[in-house]
Amino acid sequence: MIEPLATDEKVVFERTEVLTDHALHYCPGCTHGIAHRLIAEVIEEMDIQDRTIGVCPVGCSVLAYQYFDVDIQQAAHGRAPAVATGIRRVLPPDRYVFTYQGDGDLASIGMGEILHAANRGEKITVIFLNNAIYGMTGGQMAPTTLPGQKTTTSPFGRDTAQTGHPIRMCEMLNTLVEPVLIARGSLSSPKGINRAKKLIRQAFELQHQGFTFVELLSTCPTGWGITPTDAVKWLDRNMTPFFPLQVFREPGAMPDASHKYAPDLKVRDEA
Amino acid sequence: MNRVVIDKDRCKACEMCVSVCNKELIEISDELNAKGYHPVELHDPEQCTACGLCALVCPEGGIAVYKAKKAG
Amino acid sequence: MAGQRLLMKGTEAIAEAAIRAGCHHFFGYPITPQTEIPEYMSVRLPPLGGTYLQAESEVAAINMLYGAGGAGVRVMTSSSSPGVALMSEGFSYLVGAEVPAVIVNIMRGGPGLGNIAPAQGDYLEMTRGFGHGDMHAIVLAPSTVQEAVDVMGLAFDLADEYRNPVVVIGDGLLGQMMEPVSFPDTEPKVFDKPWATTGKAKSRPRNITNSLYLDADQLEAHVRDLDVKFQRMDVEQRAECWMTDDHPEIVIVAYGTMARIAKTAIRQLRAKGLSVGLYRPITAWPFPSRALEPLVEPTRAFLTVEMSLGQLVQDIRAQVGRRRPVSFYGRAGGVVPTVEEIISQVELLHASLAAA
Numbered sequence: 032m033i034e035p036l037a038t039d040e041k042v043v044f045e046r047t048e049v050l051t052d053h054a055l056h057y058c059p060g061c062t063h064g065i066a067h068r069l070i071a072e073v074i075e076e077m078d079i080q081d082r083t084i085g086v087c088p089v090g091c092s093v094l095a096y097q098y099f100d101v102d103i104q105q106a107a108h109g110r111a112p113a114v115a116t117g118i119r120r121v122l123p124p125d126r127y128v129f130t131y132q133g134d135g136d137l138a139s140i141g142m143g144e145i146l147h148a149a150n151r152g153e154k155i156t157v158i159f160l161n162n163a164i165y166g167m168t169g170g171q172m173a174p175t176t177l178p179g180q181k182t183t184t185s186p187f188g189r190d191t192a193q194t195g196h197p198i199r200m201c202e203m204l205n206t207l208v209e210p211v212l213i214a215r216g217s218l219s220s221p222k223g224i225n226r227a228k229k230l231i232r233q234a235f236e237l238q239h240q241g242f243t244f245v246e247l248l249s250t251c252p253t254g255w256g257i258t259p260t261d262a263v264k265w266l267d268r269n270m271t272p273f274f275p276l277q278v279f280r281e282p283g284a285m286p287d288a289s290h291k292y293a294p295d296l297k298v299r300d301e302a
Numbered sequence: 303m304n305r306v307v308i309d310k311d312r313c314k315a316c317e318m319c320v321s322v323c324n325k326e327l328i329e330i331s332d333e334l335n336a337k338g339y340h341p342v343e344l345h346d347p348e349q350c351t352a353c354g355l356c357a358l359v360c361p362e363g364g365i366a367v368y369k370a371k372k373a374g
Numbered sequence: 375m376a377g378q379r380l381l382m383k384g385t386e387a388i389a390e391a392a393i394r395a396g397c398h399h400f401f402g403y404p405i406t407p408q409t410e411i412p413e414y415m416s417v418r419l420p421p422l423g424g425t426y427l428q429a430e431s432e433v434a435a436i437n438m439l440y441g442a443g444g445a446g447v448r449v450m451t452s453s454s455s456p457g458v459a460l461m462s463e464g465f466s467y468l469v470g471a472e473v474p475a476v477i478v479n480i481m482r483g484g485p486g487l488g489n490i491a492p493a494q495g496d497y498l499e500m501t502r503g504f505g506h507g508d509m510h511a512i513v514l515a516p517s518t519v520q521e522a523v524d525v526m527g528l529a530f531d532l533a534d535e536y537r538n539p540v541v542v543i544g545d546g547l548l549g550q551m552m553e554p555v556s557f558p559d560t561e562p563k564v565f566d567k568p569w570a571t572t573g574k575a576k577s578r579p580r581n582i583t584n585s586l587y588l589d590a591d592q593l594e595a596h597v598r599d600l601d602v603k604f605q606r607m608d609v610e611q612r613a614e615c616w617m618t619d620d621h622p623e624i625v626i627v628a629y630g631t632m633a634r635i636a637k638t639a640i641r642q643l644r645a646k647g648l649s650v651g652l653y654r655p656i657t658a659w660p661f662p663s664r665a666l667e668p669l670v671e672p673t674r675a676f677l678t679v680e681m682s683l684g685q686l687v688q689d690i691r692a693q694v695g696r697r698r699p700v701s702f703y704g705r706a707g708g709v710v711p712t713v714e715e716i717i718s719q720v721e722l723l724h725a726s727l728a729a730a
Contacts, residue, residue: 045366117439120427121399
């Protein structure tokens, strides 16, 4: 569809070739499409398409394997970090491995896998889409659903006395020693999208040093029951205060020195 | 003249591009695309500054933007 | 050490055989009675440039196999009944996405937490597909440490050949016993894996490891393709017929460790003058019907002996039907039928045949 470039103009924006021609299946205004594009653009700009292996989740982005023009594996629900571990541990170190996961996949059923992959310092990039709801199954409560937020399984609003508070994944992972990048961005505005892309780029660039994690606050207009343009406002007003947009971890920025503790107790040491 | 190329068959009329265009040059059209949406269209293209925001926020990756080089 | 005979514990021999079959990547979680396999791998694999990784759970381990197998390497895990049960979801994904991998199940007493004593209670779980959906996988059931070594090489070849996971089942006795073994001198077979997700070279379209087919007709076509493959696996039937050439009156049916105990019983029964032989499935799936069939007519009665309460016997009864009586003797919960118990069962059966 894109018309040939006239000699007297420059490209401000073109669709990246690391995305396939498939039309996206997402609902109108869903920010999954933006996240896909940013990842694909980073892969193109870093010229690593031939060395990248993606891992897709179960959830709304279950079909993401159709959209990225890279070698890709479709994982079981929540298990993408384990699948990515298997790929990372057996392929040459110059490969780039990323997972793409939603909040139900990563913060609920896959909590064990993400925590342990992060704790092992797996050299992978995890892109975590947090839209505070289960989109694919039709708008049920997620571990990241806000207090009082109505969903089809919290019809009177999330009752924190019964179901607890939303889980803040970045903050939780930031207690671990190994991760080298933990950051939260937002896809609610052009500025946020540009910043999100920088974070994704940074994550891929740091990936061979260790575990990198980028959470992206996202909208689910259909699940939330509002228009896409209202959804981004809702995100800014309601999600950002609870999920602050921060870089929690960067290289050389450990929160404390406790990881330097090495016990001197010798056990099972036959020497 | 700057160009904004909209892939009308990808458009789902979410209006994100409409909401970010500072010049308010994008609007929903009357036509129907293959998916059954009314795709957006650009009017007054000569007013477009090729800022690229519409393409940046398009979840479908359906907008391309080209900026004309200055004559001379 | 090729060709040389070494005294090895079953679990360690299984691990060594896997390494020699070209498997340099192991993901697993500790569980008795098979933990020597991961322990052995944790020593042997790193110096080979391979991977030993202790997963956070069996669920994670099987999904690591999915990632690694999908990336084209030979990969395995080992576990025991409750741990293997946790792998059922991932196992189904391996089948659906056609990812080769090898899973060793050193079975223990169940159900639930059961105990750590040797058992064969997972026979039906393993042989009926072991996962959701229309699926199957080859199940190998060695009965000696040497045979365990032999089937490990075979397991990796079959997994690669059919692009399907392969299960090796044993029990705690096989895992713990020490026997002399020798390893094959042959180099492992190398399979071309153009489908592997190793990074999309510019010269080829992307590779996708996937079991999702949202369109019902497409999924049916995929499942039918898989089914054709499962039917092709029928040629892999393997069984041992032991002391059956003289058409014994009674044929004992048993697999794995149980078959070894049955052999001891048969020797003693033959010394007493009774006419007894053994039919021993080596592939628990595909069920080795072709080896059983010629035994049906000449045999007056079958006796299936299990360390479970009537699982293998279902397959025997399904094939023998009403043509011959098939009786059953089993113990469960980690109790192993003794030679004496088998002898007494055969003597009872012999007496009833004589009276008939």
